[in-house]
Amino acid sequence: MSGPRTYPLEVRDLGVTLDGREVLAGAGVSAGGGTWLAVVGPNGAGKSTLLKAMMGLLPHTGEVVVDGVRVRDLKPRERARLIAYAPQSPSLPPDMTVFDYTLLGRTPYIAYLGRESARDREIAGAVLERLDLSGFATRPLAHLSGGERQRVVLARALTQQAPVLLLDEPTTALDLGHQQQVLELVDRLRAGDGLTVVTTLHDLSLAGQYADTLLLLAGGRVIASGPPRQVLTEPLLARHFGARVRVEPGTDGRPLVHLVRPGDR
Numbered sequence: 113m114s115g116p117r118t119y120p121l122e123v124r125d126l127g128v129t130l131d132g133r134e135v136l137a138g139a140g141v142s143a144g145g146g147t148w149l150a151v152v153g154p155n156g157a158g159k160s161t162l163l164k165a166m167m168g169l170l171p172h173t174g175e176v177v178v179d180g181v182r183v184r185d186l187k188p189r190e191r192a193r194l195i196a197y198a199p200q201s202p203s204l205p206p207d208m209t210v211f212d213y214t215l216l217g218r219t220p221y222i223a224y225l226g227r228e229s230a231r232d233r234e235i236a237g238a239v240l241e242r243l244d245l246s247g248f249a250t251r252p253l254a255h256l257s258g259g260e261r262q263r264v265v266l267a268r269a270l271t272q273q274a275p276v277l278l279l280d281e282p283t284t285a286l287d288l289g290h291q292q293q294v295l296e297l298v299d300r301l302r303a304g305d306g307l308t309v310v311t312t313l314h315d316l317s318l319a320g321q322y323a324d325t326l327l328l329l330a331g332g333r334v335i336a337s338g339p340p341r342q343v344l345t346e347p348l349l350a351r352h353f354g355a356r357v358r359v360e361p362g363t364d365g366r367p368l369v370h371l372v373r374p375g376d377r
C-alpha cells in the first residue's frame with residue numbers, strides 16, 4: 113500500500129536584507145516530504161523572516177525548492193496551491209465573518225471573477241469544525257479573542273489544502289488545551305495526508321516533541337540543524353538564548369527543556 117504523495121522541501125542559501133540590514137544569511141535546510149521542521153531561536157533570530165521568504169513574501173537571494181520545483185518560478189496561484197502560510201499576527205478585516213475569512217483559503221482554486229463552489233464551502237466548514245470554531249462561523253473577526261483569532265488564521269491556511277504548510281508561531285496565544293489540539297491536528301494532517309510542515313515555535317519542548325528536524329537560528333544564521341536531541345543541547349541553548357536550562361529526555365526519549373533558576377542545581 114502506498115501512502116499519500118508527499119512534497120520534500122529544500123531551502124538553499126537563503127538571504128534577506130531589510131533596510132540595508134542582513135537579517136538572514138546563508139540559511140539552508142531540507143525537510144523530507146511528510147515531515148515536520150521546527151525553526152527555533154531567540155527573538156530577532158530571523159525565524160519569521162525565513163518563513164516569509166520561503167513563501168515569497170520578501171525579496172531574497174537563494175532558492176526554495178518544493179518537490180523539485182523552484183518556488184520563485186511559480187505564479188502566485190500555483191504557489192498558493194503548493195504552500196499555505198499562517199502568519200504570526202496578520203491584520204484581519206474586522207467586519208469579515210469567520211466563515212468568509214476561512215473561505216479565502218479557497219481563492220487559489222476559484223476561477224477569476226468566479227464564485228466559490230458548494231465544495232469550497234464544505235471544505236471551509238469542515239476545517240472550522242475540526243478547529244472547534246463552527247460556533248464562531250458568523251462572528252465578525254473583530255469580536256474574537258486572541259486565541260480564537262489565531263485558530264481562524266490557521267483555519268484559513270488549512271482550507272487552502274496545500275501539501276506544504278508554514279505556520280509562524282501557531283500556538284503563542286493558545287491555552288494549553290488548544291495548543292495540544294492544534295499541534296495534534298497538524299500532526300495528524302502530516303501523518304495522514306503527508307503534509308510537509310514548517311513551524312516556528314518558541315516552546316522548545318513542544319518543538320522537540322513534534323518536529324522531526326529542528327533548525328536553530330541566531331543572528332540570522334543557521335547555528336545547528338538535525339534531530340531534536342542534537343539541537344536541543346544545554347550548551348547550545350545557553351549560548352544562543354542566554355538562558356540556564358536543563359535538558360532531559362521525556363518518556364518518549366525526546367528532549368524536554370526546563371528553565372533552571374540561578375542557585376538551583
Ligand SMILES: Nc1ncnc2c1ncn2[C@@H]1O[C@H](COP(=O)(O)OP(=O)(O)OP(=O)(O)O)[C@@H](O)[C@H]1O
Nearest residue numbers: 130131133135153154155156157158159160161162
Ligand atoms: N522591515 C525591517 N527592516 C529592518 N529590520 C527588520 C525588518 N523587519 C524585521 N527586521 C529585523 O529582522 C530581524 C529578524 O526578525 P524576525 O521577525 O524574522 O525574527 P524572529 O526570529 O521571528 O523573532 P521573534 O522571536 O521575536 O518573533 C530582527 O532583528 C528584526 O528587527
